Amino acid sequence: xxxxxxxxxxxxxxxxxxxxxxxxxxxxxxxxxxxxxxxxxxxxxxxxxxxxxxxxxxxxxxxxxxxxxxxxxxxxxxxxxxxxxxxxxxxxxxxxxxxxxxxxxxxxxxxxxxxxxxxxxxxxxxxxxxxxxxxxxxxxxxxxxxxxxxxxxxxxxxxxxxxxxxxxxxxxxxxxxxxxxxxxxxxxxxxxxxxxxxxxxxxxxxxxxxxxxxxxxxxxxxxxxxxxxxxxxxxxxxxxxxxxxxxxxxxxxxxxxxxxxxxxxxxxxxxxxxxxxxxxxxxxxxxxxxxxxxxxxxxxxxxxxxxxxxxxxxxxxxxxxxxxxx
Amino acid sequence: xxxxxxxxxxxxxxxxxxxxxxxxxxxxxxxxxxxxxxxxxxxxxxx
Numbered sequence: 001x002x003x004x005x006x007x008x009x010x011x012x013x014x015x016x017x018x019x020x021x022x023x024x025x026x027x028x029x030x031x032x033x034x035x036x037x038x039x040x041x042x043x044x045x046x047x048x049x050x051x052x053x054x055x056x057x058x059x060x061x062x063x064x065x066x067x068x069x070x071x072x073x074x075x076x077x078x079x080x081x082x083x084x085x086x087x088x089x090x091x092x093x094x095x096x097x098x099x100x101x102x103x104x105x106x107x108x109x110x111x112x113x114x115x116x117x118x119x120x121x122x123x124x125x126x127x128x129x130x131x132x133x134x135x136x137x138x139x140x141x142x143x144x145x146x147x148x149x150x151x152x153x154x155x156x157x158x159x160x161x162x163x164x165x166x167x168x169x170x171x172x173x174x175x176x177x178x179x180x181x182x183x184x185x186x187x188x189x190x191x192x193x194x195x196x197x198x199x200x201x202x203x204x205x206x207x208x209x210x211x212x213x214x215x216x217x218x219x220x221x222x223x224x225x226x227x228x229x230x231x232x233x234x235x236x237x238x239x240x241x242x243x244x245x246x247x248x249x250x251x252x253x254x255x256x257x258x259x260x261x262x263x264x265x266x267x268x269x270x271x272x273x274x275x276x277x278x279x280x281x282x283x284x285x286x287x288x289x290x291x292x293x294x295x296x297x298x299x300x301x302x303x304x305x306x307x308x309x310x311x312x313x314x315x316x317x318x319x320x321x322x323x324x325x326x
Numbered sequence: 327x328x329x330x331x332x333x334x335x336x337x338x339x340x341x342x343x344x345x346x347x348x349x350x351x352x353x354x355x356x357x358x359x360x361x362x363x364x365x366x367x368x369x370x371x372x373x
Contacts, residue, residue: 011332018336022343026350034350037357175367212367244367262367 032241055091057099057107057120064092065320069100073308077103080301082292085121085128086141087219089252090288092321093166094141095120100317101308125219132291133158139292139305141165143219143249144226159294164287165309166318166325169250169272170223171264171284178243180204182266185283191245192224193231199243208242220248223286250277251322277324288323 004012054063075081081102084094098107098120108115114122123131129149131137133156144162145153153160172188174180180203183191187203190196192211200206211234214221224247225233245265250272253264264272267283276282290309292302308314315325 008327011327011336015332015335015339018339018343022339022347025343026347029347029350029354034354034357037354173367246367 052091052109052113052122055095056109057095057102058104062095062099064096064099065317067096067100067313067317067320069308069313070311073101073304073311075102075106075301075304077105080299081106081119082138082296082299082302082305083119083121083136084139084141084305085123085131085137087125087128087143087288088122089219089249090141091122093318093323094139096317096321097305097309097314100313101305126217129153132160132293135293138296138299138302139290141288141290143168143288144222144286145291146217146222146225148217160291161294161297162289162291163306163310164326165290166315166323167277167285167287168323169277169282169285170220170227170247171250171253171272172245172247172267173253173262173264174245175243176261176263178204178263180265181263182269184268188267189228189231192228192233194234204243208238210238210242210244212244212246213237214247219288223247223249226286227284254322274324285324 056062057064084098086094102119106119108118114120121128121131121137123137125142126149128137128140128142129145129152132140133153145160150160172183178199180199183202187196191202191209196202196209198206199209202209213234213236214224227247250264253262266272270276270282272282277285290306292306296302309318310326318325
């Protein structure tokens with residue numbers, strides 16, 4: 001039997017070591033970074049945010065609030081009716097308004113999306129905003145438009161009227177294993193302006209803060225700019241490492257919290273509960289609106305929808321859909 | 327083991343390892359633009 005020399009031993013060791021090294025390296029990259037970006041909750045979260053089927057009007061199994069509008073608010077076949085559109089998160093509200101006021105013939109759904117002819121659409125905040133400017137939609141339900149969106153309307157000589165129809169808490173979210181449960185408004189501003197780099201500066205552990213920003217033009221990002229006031233918001237997310245912190249509206253977050261590892265932070269010690277939003281003790285909230293072209297302000301059909309949403313029954317829809325009424 | 331055989335095997339293993347690592351990094355970098363807020367927060371792994 002041939003004796004293995006030291007040189008051979010080193011060679012065999014290296015041949016085993018090289019693949020082992022790459023396996024460990026790649027596993028570390030995958031677990032540390034790739035997995036975080038791949039988002040195993042993606043499908044579940046998307047399904048919740050765009051579950052159109054669950055919020056259709058005139059559907060027995062729909063999750064929308066079903067309230068019969070008074071006769072004076074109802075549209076009949078052949079009437080001039082405004083096209084309703086808006087943000088995904090507000091679909092339960094405007095679909096319920098549609099269900100209360102419109103005839104079934106005004107609704108069209110092809111199984112995956114609303115038909116072109118339907119008077120109910122859901123183009124999301126950015127899409128709905130463009131649609132109201134180009135005239136494809138008549139009333140959009142969304143959070144406060146961004147400066148860019150308002151400038152876009154101005155460039156197209158469209159003036160918009162924003163009617164507040166309810167409000168919602170703006171919340172900050174972290175992983176449920178993050179030891180921090182509450183931050184002050186000032187601490188949040190310091191995190192998102194880049195002054196705080198580590199969680200221990202805000203009462204947490206010694207991990208780097210990973211602030212996650214949202215897309216410009218989204219309702220959350222516009223609200224975040226308003227929250228920061230004069231402070232400069234970071235321009236880039238740090239999503240590769242550290243303990244993350246992000247922001248959104250309570251209603252959207254609440255729907256997904258139960259299925260993921262996310263928790264909402266209290267602000268100045270106040271939890272973002274519906275009661276605390278209603279009594280305005282939670283410090284950060286913003287209105288959401290029904291928006292229409294100011295040039296249409298004399299349109300009776302538009303006035304009818306706005307009046308209904310602001311009426312007792314309309315506000316009941318807002319409340320029962322999970323938001324906070326005026 | 328002959329030196330030549332060792333160099334060939336080691337080079338192949340190293341090259342394959344490098345290709346896989348570079349591909350994984352490229353894939354990860356590409357995911358950066360699609361990363362969602364909830365995904366990043368939900369899946370963070372810190373102890």
